[in-house]
Amino acid sequence: MQGLTHIAVVEDDPAISRMMRQCLGEHGFVASAASTGNELDTLLAGERIDLVVLDLGLPGEDGLSICRRIRVQSGVPIIMVTALDGETDRIVGLEMGADDYLPKPFNPRELVARIRAVLRRSHHGTLVPAQHPSVLCFDGWRLDLARRDLFDPSGVPRPLSSGEFNILAAFCQNPRTVLARDFLLGLVHARMAAVFDRSIDVQISRLRRKIEPHAGQPTLIKTVRNGGYVFTPLVTALDA
Numbered sequence: 001m002q003g004l005t006h007i008a009v010v011e012d013d014p015a016i017s018r019m020m021r022q023c024l025g026e027h028g029f030v031a032s033a034a035s036t037g038n039e040l041d042t043l044l045a046g047e048r049i050d051l052v053v054l055d056l057g058l059p060g061e062d063g064l065s066i067c068r069r070i071r072v073q074s075g076v077p078i079i080m081v082t083a084l085d086g087e088t089d090r091i092v093g094l095e096m097g098a099d100d101y102l103p104k105p106f107n108p109r110e111l112v113a114r115i116r117a118v119l120r121r122s123h124h125g126t127l128v129p130a131q132h133p134s135v136l137c138f139d140g141w142r143l144d145l146a147r148r149d150l151f152d153p154s155g156v157p158r159p160l161s162s163g164e165f166n167i168l169a170a171f172c173q174n175p176r177t178v179l180a181r182d183f184l185l186g187l188v189h190a191r192m193a194a195v196f197d198r199s200i201d202v203q204i205s206r207l208r209r210k211i212e213p214h215a216g217q218p219t220l221i222k223t224v225r226n227g228g229y230v231f232t233p234l235v236t237a238l239d240a
């Protein structure tokens, strides 16, 4: 299976599920079926899944709830599929952390194109193999993951608290992906997080004051309503 991209198809309609998996197979993907959130949990727990295609309308837990729940634990790319072609649903889906959105009915080739586009984008987010600590660059800044140092565009070191560093590292490793507040909260000092739920917003505003050109009008760390935050710059790796 190494080298093959593994897609989880979460769809309760067996005919649509089969059609999607067949099309994905024809385009060189490995596809596994799940018809509920629980079945998806089992898949995610047992296998490496590279992307989730998630139907909005499912019996029991719906796609939005599943999306939000998965996003707290994982950065796996998610494409929401729905019969409801409303702008509101699209926006809600993206705020819940979906990477893209496809209204039904769709041409299976459109699904393949969307999957490839999302994977291309998300691969920018997995530039850092765990065994090779490296330096990540964004907007002229350098973040040294091994030494936990941040340097501004003029090369001047900018001290970060441990919570700020953890958040910035998570942003740099998952650029252009909505990171849920709960997920970020887990990266901040646990005791502080438990005492003070808004601490994540406090850490983010401190971080913004350190790295944003205009902290009042942030362009690097954007707030996503009800969802969390997204780090917008292109992040590249520099071998340390």
Ligand code: CA
Pocket (backbone or CB within 6 Å): 011, 012, 013, 055, 056, 057, 058
């Ligand atoms: Ca359905």
